Amino acid sequence: MFRKSKLGFIAIAALLLAGCGGGGGDDVSTDPVSSQGGGGEVADYVKVDITDTKVVSTVDKAFKPDAKREKMYLSVWSEVASHELFMRVVGEFTKDFAYDPDNNVVYEFTVTFGDEFTDTATNIAADLSTAPNVFGFPDDHVSILYNAGALAELTGSNKRWAEENNVASAVSGGTINGKLYSYPQTADNGIYLYYNNDILSLEDVASWDSIIDALKAHSETRTDGLKSKIIFPFGNGYYNSAFFIGKDYDIEGAEPVFAYDPATTTMTTTINDERGQNAARGMERILHTPGNADYIIDGDADGSLAKFSNKDADGNPIVPEILVGVSGYWNVKNFVDLLGDSISATKLPTFTPVSAEGELLPQMQMGSLAGSKQMGVLQLGAAEAQKEFFSHQIAQYLTREDTQIKRYPLGFGPSNINALEDPSVKEDIFLAALAEQGQFAIAQSTSVSGTFWEAAEAFGTAVVAGEYAAGTTVVDYLDAFAEAIAPENPI
Structure with a gap:
């Protein structure tokens, strides 16, 4: 030895x-x-x-x-x-x-x-x-x-x-x-909320409703003609799945919203049960409540980092256009370089689910997919x-x-x-935010399969557009999402 x-x-x-x-x-x-x-x-x-x-x-x-x-x-x-x-x-x-x-x-x-x-x-x-x-x-x-x-x-x-x-x-x-x-x-693959702490408080970013309200209020103080915004990629399954992953975290014995068996490469889901349908309507409400679109960018923070900055290209102070964004630990250096001590992080916000009758339901916590980087050894x-x-x-x-x-x-x-x-x-503080969000996260490797991403993108894109086929609603698109990822065992 x-x-x-x-x-x-x-x-x-x-x-x-x-x-x-x-x-x-x-x-x-x-x-x-x-x-x-x-x-x-x-x-x-x-x-x-x-x-x-x-x-x-x-x-x-x-x-x-x-x-x-x-x-x-x-x-x-x-x-x-x-x-x-x-x-x-x-x-x-x-x-x-x-x-x-x-x-x-x-x-x-x-x-x-x-x-x-x-x-x-x-x-x-x-x-x-x-x-x-x-x-x-x-x-x-x-x-x-x-x-x-x-x-x-x-x-x-x-x-x-x-x-x-x-x-x-x-x-x-x-x-x-x-x-x-x-x-x-x-153990750092996951998403959480970044926000500008010079302008917004932790209470401001606790829910989607409070975020939109705070952005509206701040926009009224701007002198540059811009609206203050949040950025979130609704068409990306890594992010839009957050509206559904947290739906059952407080229900003991609930079936997993997504479950994937790597050995058989099969997947099951409860995404389109009643709570999932309520969550889909809640996502729809965020995007299509009149006036909300002025304060939301449907996109990836990675491609809009400059809009978080509190300085222009010449180093002069400015008011950032984007005050809130959802991203991961991979962007820490970028945010710190742009904002220094003005950037903070916390768990994802809650949002308001909506019943089939249009009733606003109690807040639901957004979940997330948690991942890790691994190191394998070749079998010889x-x-x-x-x-x-x-x-x-x-x-x-x-x-x-x-x-x-x-x-x-x-x-x-x-x-x-x-x-x-x-x-x-x-x-x-960023790893702390990831850990805080971790209590509402599920393991990506045992939750979703390769078929998930395209189906999630199609669903998210449809909800963003809000233009459904005649006689259909967001629930029909949610059913199609479930059928695409788990054809043998959807709800």
């Missing part, structure tokens, strides 16, 4: 704490401190070179000259924003696993990095022979990778390590039929057990507590339980 070098850990940790420097040709180790073989820590004899795409370790031949020497070639796919940190962490791994004393084997590693995350599952499923050994992916793609036979199951100590160190919601993102197939990297089988073992170790190094803490400033919210308790993370 391997004994991890304490010296190797300290050396790499010091480099990480010193900050991430340039990429090409970066040597993250020192030369061997002794030319005499057979003594000292193995890390003293390991040289690690980092280029733009590779981490290569070599072990001085003076170390254990009688040992068997093997070269191990591995590959990692992740988003490019993480490469510099990940490559340094892998450099640490190559030192810690350079020597197996039980079998007297010296290992030299070449680990190649690729820039892929969003389309990882699609690319691997298309050609398994091109798959890397370790790869990041969104948790809602786990079924694609599982059905392609790409994922090595986490068992024994690997499974315990992942489950004990990460929040349950992130662990569930890599779980299929009770078996775990990936290591959680983050017994013939390449050693390579699969090293792949699991790399995945653990890249998802462990200290890596997640160091990755947090890059815009990745931790899934590691201890990392979430780090002072810098706990003070993050």
Whole structure:
């Protein structure tokens, strides 16, 4: 078995704490401190070179000259924003696993990095022979990778390590039929409300009704001829599903509004039951109450960030056009850069459902889809057990507590339980908003299938337009939505 070098850990940790420097040709180790073989820590004899795409370790031949020497070639796919940190962490791994004393084997590693995350599952499923050994992916793609036979199951100590160190919601993102197939990297995929705290209060943004009222009142004070607005992408299923996900959260024993089985790729839904119909009419009310349209932008905050800014292109103070928007943790840096301390965040608002008779019903909390980023290990089988073992170790190094803490400033919210308790993370008001919304969220990976998105877009687009076929209402479109995503088991 391997004994991890304490010296190797300290050396790499010091480099990480010193900050991430340039990429090409970066040597993250020192030369061997002794030319005499057979003594000292193995890390003293390991040289690690980092280029733009590779981490290569070599072990001085003076170390254990009688040992068997093997070269191990591995590959990692992740988003490019993480490469510099990940490559340094892998450099640490190559030192810690350079020597197996039980079998007297010296290992030299070449680990190649690729820039892929969003389309990882699609690319691997298309050609398994091109798959890397370790790869990041969104948790809602786990079924694609599982059905392609790409994922090595986490068992024994690997499974315990992942489950004990990460929040349950992130662990569930890599779980299929009770078996775990990936290591959680983050628990930050989800939406919440951003708002300008110079102009609006927390009470102002508590409900859609109070938001519209506050925007109307503020618009009367403007001198630029604009209306103050909220932006929300009603045609996007990731967002418009929020009107339905929260409908039953306070009803004990209620069937899930959306349920997806990754193993069978089948989905069920209760979206068009009575409460779902009331929610659809509530969504319709927001969009089509006379005058409301002046204060609502149907769109994605990502494409309208400049309208949140309190400064013009020359840096002069202005009153932002958009005061409220729904987005996720991926936009934190953009909002902070635009508004500094003037930006706040909280859970999604409530809204007013409407009965079939037109009665305004008690407030309903908007829910959301919660997701995580995962890291999988390529299933290789017994013939390449050693390579699969090293792949699991790399995945653990890249998802462990200290890596997640160091990755947090890059815009990745931790899934590691201890990392979430780090002072810098706990003070993050945006992660706090995500956590607050989390009590009304459902796991995306076990809730919706690939058929969901197009059907949700069609429904949302129809409600925004408000132009239904003759003799139909929003409920008919809701029924069509349910039929499209769960043809064998709609309500």
